[in-house]
Amino acid sequence: MLMPSPQSSIPRIQTGVVKALTPLCDEHFRLTIQVPHLREAAPGQFVHLCAPTDDTPHDCTVDDNHVSHHNLWATRCHAPMLRRAFSIAGVETTEDGVQVDLIFRVVGKATQWMASLQPGHRVSLLAPLGNCFPIPRARKKAWLIAGGVGLPPMLWLAQVLSQAGKHAILFYGAQSSQLLALDLGQDAPCSTDATQAVLASPSLAASNVPVVISTDDGSVGLHGHIGDAIEAHYASASPDTNDLVMYTCGPERMMRFVADFCSDRNIECYVCVERAMACGTGTCQSCVVPIRNDADPQGWQYQLCCAEGPVFDAQTIVWETPANT
Ligand SMILES: Cc1cc2nc3c(=O)[nH]c(=O)nc-3n(C[C@H](O)[C@H](O)[C@H](O)COP(=O)(O)OP(=O)(O)OC[C@H]3O[C@@H](n4cnc5c(N)ncnc54)[C@H](O)[C@@H]3O)c2cc1C
Ligand code: FES
CATH class of the missing domain: 3.40.50.80 (Nucleotide-binding domain of ferredoxin-NADP reductase (FNR) module)
Structure with a gap:
């Protein structure tokens, strides 16, 4: 089985620079972000994104250029306080680093804020997170x-x-x-x-x-x-x-x-x-998925979508449990 090894790539927080925001249809956009590096990422993995805390928000009228309290800062610039997860839609290595493509649909506060970004604006990315799609060698x-x-x-x-x-x-x-x-x-x-x-x-x-x-x-x-x-x-x-x-x-x-x-x-x-994800790194336990486990008396156990997923073998998912209805 051809399987990249993202486990060996340690996720890190980086400040990325928006290169482009392209409308794709009425509610979807492609956001291209330049980051210094993105080691060993593979399809299926995702980024956790929010506004950077070390910068003046682009649409925020604050007097102080260095608002240190993230909550106050995020509230003032209409950016979300918690990071949001977005699957990586593509990566391209350039002379200046790596360009990461995200595609998002505007559904709430974070995606509204993302749809207001312009080239040159900065975002904070925690990436790469999660596992990736296996590519079975034998199947063409x-x-x-x-x-x-x-x-x-x-x-x-x-x-x-x-x-x-x-x-x-x-x-x-x-x-x-x-x-x-x-x-x-x-x-x-x-x-x-x-x-x-x-x-x-x-x-x-x-x-x-x-x-x-x-x-x-x-x-x-x-x-x-x-x-x-x-x-x-x-x-x-x-x-x-x-x-x-x-x-x-x-x-x-x-x-x-x-x-x-x-x-x-x-x-x-x-x-x-x-799954709705708060931390994205396996700490908060908010993103559970029921997965078959014959050793467990109930026949399944929760796994974490962020740390053990988001990619799962379809036959291992227990669709009919309360977490999945
Ligand atoms: C691993 C992963 C990859 C993702 N990839 C993408 C992507 O590539 N593009 C994209 O547009 N979105 C993606 N999402 C979903 C995205 O993270 C959420 O929709 C996010 O909450 C949007 O933030 P918001 O503040 O705009 O909306 P919010 O205010 O957070 O939510 C708006 C509405 O969407 C619902 N919602 C929130 N999160 C989810 C979710 N995970 N699934 C279903 N409904 C949800 C809320 O209940 C609410 O009704 C992904 C989520 C995960 C976990
Ligand atoms: S999002 Fe916190 S454990 Fe998965």
Whole structure:
């Protein structure tokens, strides 16, 4: 199994500089941040982000340039006090360090603040955190299934799989074309037929990764849920299940569908789970995921999404416990 070893890369807090903030659709943005270094990060890992405390906030009218109390400071500049988790959507090494891409949907205070950032503004990043997607050596085909804002880790994974010589397809479901966080070109429009994976996204076409897209309202791609698309594509392609691995990230209901789909067909499958996270480093115990454990009388035990995840073998997750309903 090809498996990068992020455990050997110690997460550290760094101040990053915003290089670009690019709107992707009505509610999603790509934020590109330059950091001095990011050792041995791999797809599936995430950053924990907040405003830097050692700097004057960019949209804050404070007299003192060195407000030392983070809470007071964060309140005044409308930035969150607690860090928020964001999957790494891509990294690029440059002459000045490393550029980290994040993709986020504006849902609350932190993401509103992130959507107000401009090139040159500074952010504090604790990274890289969490584990990463295993890449089984023996499997040459990979299906990546993303829903909504579960797309970011899949974009980086698609790139890395392609570099590893795997044949990857991205299945991406969104509510509508206005909420599609993926770039779509004019040359190869994505198909309404789920059996047709098309090089419709220029950024993924560069890695030769075709996409199948579904939207709930049918405004682009297949009209329906991404689960329908997977079933149709699977029926048409009849892939050798010993040669296939699936990865998924997105709404819990969708991930559970993919986990069950794979379980029924004996397909290796990994899920990237999200939990509200306070510390991100295994201290506060706020991010539990129930994981099967035959040695435990109840048949499962909690693991920490931040420290032991966010990537788990799909067949080990106990979906029906209180923590997952
Ligand atoms: C490992 C990991 C990776 C993530 N990657 C991304 C990413 O790439 N892009 C992205 O946009 N978001 C991502 N998230 C989710 C993001 O961290 C939260 O949505 C974050 O709370 C947003 O902060 P906020 O202040 O804008 O909204 P908040 O005010 O914190 O929350 C707004 C609403 O979202 C709900 N919410 C908060 N956290 C979560 C969560 N983890 N899952 C589901 N609902 C939640 C809250 O209950 C609330 O209703 C990730 C979370 C984790 C744990
Ligand atoms: S977020 Fe604190 S233990 Fe996971």
